Amino acid sequence: MSILIDENTKLVVQGITGRDGLFHTGKMVEYGTNVVAGVTPGKGGTDADGIPVFNLVAEAVEATGANTSIMFVPEAFAADAIYEAIDAGIGLLVVITEGVPVQEMNKIYKYAAENGSRFVGPNCPGVISPGKSKVGIMPAQIHEPGPIGVVSRSGTLTYEIVYNLTRAGLGQSTCIGIGGDPVVGTGFIDCLEMFEADAETTGVVLIGEIGGDDEERAAEYVQTKMSKPVVSFIAGRTAPPGKRMGHAGAIISGGKGTAESKREALTAAGVAVADTPSQIPILMKEALG
């Protein structure tokens, strides 16, 4: 097993003919992801590296049975593309696009929930279930199939930690980059819940950072609802307050959202919190016994 994506994932790429869309489509196909269609308005009927392109997501779904979408649409058009995918009945949307206005995301979140769609992101590297499917932009070669679930607000920091896990012989069931924005479609708790229920996953790595209180809420969830061990790393202990650290959501404001508060909450919930990414595999092995 794995969560969110697997061998049955049939992917449509929204924005397939753009530079990034085309590049990453190639990489996903190379990894073995079942990419069935692409969508670029006005380019329907053509193909992109052999993948049929449609004008609309609904057309792509009808013709190919696509059940998952990945979005490389520029920020100004991203909201519309998300609504389109939801209306076309896509069950899982992965939004790579960075810079979608937060108030728009509030509406999208509500709309997706009402229509039974889940989205991951925005501003995220995507999802990979090693050996099965990759719906994202992460470097595939650092991953190995295995029992560890990884959930993170970051991109390259996740790669760093996955790389450490793989080198230590700890493969991954699924790795999810939930995104660095203040409002994301799938949060830590959603992923923890899915990992807890996933038979293949035996332990979870939670990678957080400053800003908001997602980690604090995740800690409460771990303490009350999870039987599997969770190991964590929180980035931004040295980040100054009031400054946005790259990600729109990574900001300490009004004294809230500090790394210390998150570390304390997680520690109190029985989560082993690492000081460095390289400690993660060690702590995970200890936790797994």
Added chain:
Amino acid sequence: MKIHEYQAKEILAKYGVPTPRGEVATTPEEAKVIAERLGGTVAIKAQVHVGGRGKAGGIKVAKNPDEAFEKASEILGMDIKGLTVEKVLVEEGAEIDREFYLGIVQDRATKAAALMVSAEGGVEIEEVARAKPEAIYKAWADPYHGLRGYVAYSLASRLTEDPKEARTMAAILRKLFTAFVEYDASLAEINPFVATSDGRMIALDAKINIDDNALYKHPDLAEGRDDVEETELRAKEAGLSFVPLDGSVACIVNGAGLAMTTMDLIKLYGAEPANFLDVGGSSNPEKITTAMDIITSYPGVKSVLVNIFGGITRCDDVANGLVAALKERPLDVPLVVRLTGTNEEEARAILEREGISAGSDMDEAVKAAVEAASN
């Protein structure tokens, strides 16, 4: 993005929120002229992007134009938490009877705008939340339908027993909410919203932060951006995300999470980071050159650490950029490079031709950079 109090008040006034009469001055002479125009007692308020300016002496009362000149000369040029005051807002004074807090903030957990009101105005809301959380009343707007009238009224009616005042504050809340939505704010607060002794209700101080993701919709605001240092703007133009700090180890990293982690490890291994810098996903050589230029412009820098985890970012692109940057502007402090991932072998070869050795382990690289900075 933070905007100044006077800008926030201009926006609120546009939506019909009553604000004190006032104008911005950049010199004591201007402050005097404005005080003459306003007549009577005026407040001189520093326009800087930090909290606690009142305690720092950034707000003064002047009884007449000459005093306005005097107080403005004291405040202009003043240093408040590292920021120099370049503008003051000169405003008519108000006899405060009661102070309220009216605020709207993006709530990350519920994914909606949260409204918060309190009769404990005039102090920071975080302070109230700590000391007297029961004094804050909250409600949430609907993402589709916005703020219902009755929701605004029910909040306002918790603050006063006077039905007329409650109606006034409910109307102000709705105006504040409209401004919050139309300006894509992440925070909009009036603190204090005051009832004056002569029976008026006005927004005495206001703060609005704009969602950076939505700045493209508000080019007029983005243009005059002054809540970040000049180097931060230059970095932004080059597609870099940069925050200057005070330490001795400068760093260039790809990805925000890894960049923060690099800073944290610098501290963990015994030094202080000089900056946060994320070069982003793709690394053309020019970006690296600009990044090197910016981070080494700070005098306290004793070593430079480049930490790249190649994915989308190709290590050889970074190596080429680094070589070009060093040719253009040789470093006078030690350089430590760590590269892992896409095309790392090619990158190592490029660097070795220039006599630079690059490691592959993050901990070792950070330790080496910390060590180099302490020599």
